[in-house]
Amino acid sequence: MSPRTLYDMLIDGHTVARLDDRSGPGAEVLLYIDRTVLNEYTSPQAFSGLREAGRRVWRPQAALGVVDHVNPTAPDRNAEMPDAGGANQVRYFAENCRDFGIELFDVLHPLQGIEHVVAPELGFILPGMVVGAGDSHTTTYGALGALGFGIGTSDIEHYLATSTLRYRRMRTMRVTLDGTLAPGVTAKDVVMALIRRIGASGATGYAVEFAGPGIAALSVEGRMTICNMAVEGGARGVIMAPDQAVFDYLAGKPRAPKGAAWDAAVRHWSTLRSDPDAVFDREIRLDAAEIEPLVTWGISPDQAAPVGGHVPDPEAEPDANRRRDMARALAYMDLTPGTALETVGIQRAFIGSCTNARLSDLREAAGILRGRRIAAGVRGMVVPGSSSVRRAAEAEGLDRVFIEAGFEWRQSGCSLCLAMNDDVLAPGERCASSTNRNFEGRQGAGGRTHLMSPAMVAAAAVAGHLVDVRRLAREH
Numbered sequence: 001m002s003p004r005t006l007y008d009m010l011i012d013g014h015t016v017a018r019l020d021d022r023s024g025p026g027a028e029v030l031l032y033i034d035r036t037v038l039n040e041y042t043s044p045q046a047f048s049g050l051r052e053a054g055r056r057v058w059r060p061q062a063a064l065g066v067v068d069h070v071n072p073t074a075p076d077r078n079a080e081m082p083d084a085g086g087a088n089q090v091r092y093f094a095e096n097c098r099d100f101g102i103e104l105f106d107v108l109h110p111l112q113g114i115e116h117v118v119a120p121e122l123g124f125i126l127p128g129m130v131v132g133a134g135d136s137h138t139t140t141y142g143a144l145g146a147l148g149f150g151i152g153t154s155d156i157e158h159y160l161a162t163s164t165l166r167y168r169r170m171r172t173m174r175v176t177l178d179g180t181l182a183p184g185v186t187a188k189d190v191v192m193a194l195i196r197r198i199g200a201s202g203a204t205g206y207a208v209e210f211a212g213p214g215i216a217a218l219s220v221e222g223r224m225t226i227c228n229m230a231v232e233g234g235a236r237g238v239i240m241a242p243d244q245a246v247f248d249y250l251a252g253k254p255r256a257p258k259g260a261a262w263d264a265a266v267r268h269w270s271t272l273r274s275d276p277d278a279v280f281d282r283e284i285r286l287d288a289a290e291i292e293p294l295v296t297w298g299i300s301p302d303q304a305a306p307v308g309g310h311v312p313d314p315e316a317e318p319d320a321n322r323r324r325d326m327a328r329a330l331a332y333m334d335l336t337p338g339t340a341l342e343t344v345g346i347q348r349a350f351i352g353s354c355t356n357a358r359l360s361d362l363r364e365a366a367g368i369l370r371g372r373r374i375a376a377g378v379r380g381m382v383v384p385g386s387s388s389v390r391r392a393a394e395a396e397g398l399d400r401v402f403i404e405a406g407f408e409w410r411q412s413g414c415s416l417c418l419a420m421n422d423d424v425l426a427p428g429e430r431c432a433s434s435t436n437r438n439f440e441g442r443q444g445a446g447g448r449t450h451l452m453s454p455a456m457v458a459a460a461a462v463a464g465h466l467v468d469v470r471r472l473a474r475e476h
């Protein structure tokens with residue numbers, strides 16, 4: 001057999017039937033899906049469809065329901081949902097999970113959180129799996145050696161009824177990270193650097209494998225940040241070959257295999273890697289040593305620059321479309337070309353989201369905040385990625401660090417990442433945010449989002465403006 005990429009191996013291994021006579025990119029297959037995660041926001045129509053057709057869920061134990069998008073994050077939250085629309089979504093979701101036999105982490109469940117944080121920490125996603133779920137950031141699971149991708153509502157219904165999807169094979173792209181990251185530079189900067197390089201649709205049509213010594217040196221949580229945000233570069237499917245760090249991460253997780261089953265699983269998982277001479281449709285190489293802490297200045301995740309740089313000048317952009325996009329972005333963001341990014345003042349600081357609200361992210365941010373206060377006029381919020389992360393952070397005193405620095409310490413959920421609950425920016429407010437999307441109005445109508453790493457958010461909160469986290473790290 002000719003050499004194969006890990007993506008090809010997983011697709012071949014999960015192909016139930018071929019739906020046309022093609023092979024390679026574009027070929028349509030019936031694909032077996034091992035697991036899904038459901039949320040209250042994208043699942044209702046799928047369940048309604050099942051109800052109308054009188055179908056049941058084929059493998060309810062392969063699905064997990066988590067409430068995350070619309071729930072409040074108030075520290076004292078209770079079963080009452082403040083918003084009637086959200087309350088209805090949560091109620092219908094609970095009804096669906098109950099009637100179709102799917103396990104649910106409801107708003108007040110001790111394991112509630114953002115689905116992409118909850119599923120890995122449970123050991124629900126394992127290497128070699130193919131995971132299709134109704135949220136684009138399902139790519140997160142690539143970090144565990146599972147091929148993850150987002151699917152639409154009708155696909156969710158098809159999946160629930162059959163455990164399969166009609167699926168078109170992607171082209172393959174390998175992103176190799178060479179070298180070592182400098183201190184103060186994080187996984188978030190790696191993925192932002194990639195998106196800046198290839199553009200917000202640079203990986204459209206590709207399944208992306210991340211590889212190289214720079215990836216191997218990252219923690220599994222750091223790798224999740226990269227796989228999660230790669231979707232902002234257009235990737236519809238992300239994978240990393242699982243290694244010892246992944247096995248260590250999964251060992252002892254509640255739903256991971258145990259005993260002899262674990263040993264057998266690890267033996268199999270260790271074989272999950274692209275053949276050495278596998279050919280990818282596109283290859284990108286990044287040098288970790290050249291990556292700097294980045295911030296976005298615009299309204300698309302590829303509109304980013306090193307924090308020590310300046311707001312770019314649309315007039316200097318030769319491409320007319322890009323020039324127009326840049327001008328529009330600067331008007332929305334109320335930024336003037338040539339302004340030093342480090343002089344841009346903020347009113348809000350948000351540490352949260354499935355990209356950057358795991359324990360290691362909170363530790364990094366707290367490391368900057370220890371013994372410091374956030375600047376006057378800045379409102380800071382920390383929304384842990386899951387209730388388990390929240391408890392673990394509290395057990396090591398991180399909540400105290402955040403609270404003493406002036407941050408609000410909240411309950412878990414998507415929250416200000418997309419402002420579907422009552423956590424929103426006021427029009428015109430500018431926010432340093434550890435999230436993954438900076439579209440117009442993403443954090444509230446008229447709100448202005450600057451994406452960056454959680455440590456950079458902490459640093460900006462202290463300074464009152466965007467700032468290179470390495471300045472504060474040096475002072476500590």
Ligand SMILES: CC(C)[C@H](C(=O)O)[C@@H](O)C(=O)O
Nearest residue numbers: 041042134135136137150418
């Ligand atoms: C609500 C959901 C469809 C959406 C996604 O798929 O990513 C959300 O999680 C987001 O981040 O915008």
Ligand code: SF4
Nearest residue numbers: 137353354414417418
């Ligand atoms: S935290 Fe943000 S990116 Fe992640 S699932 Fe929720 S809304 Fe989407």
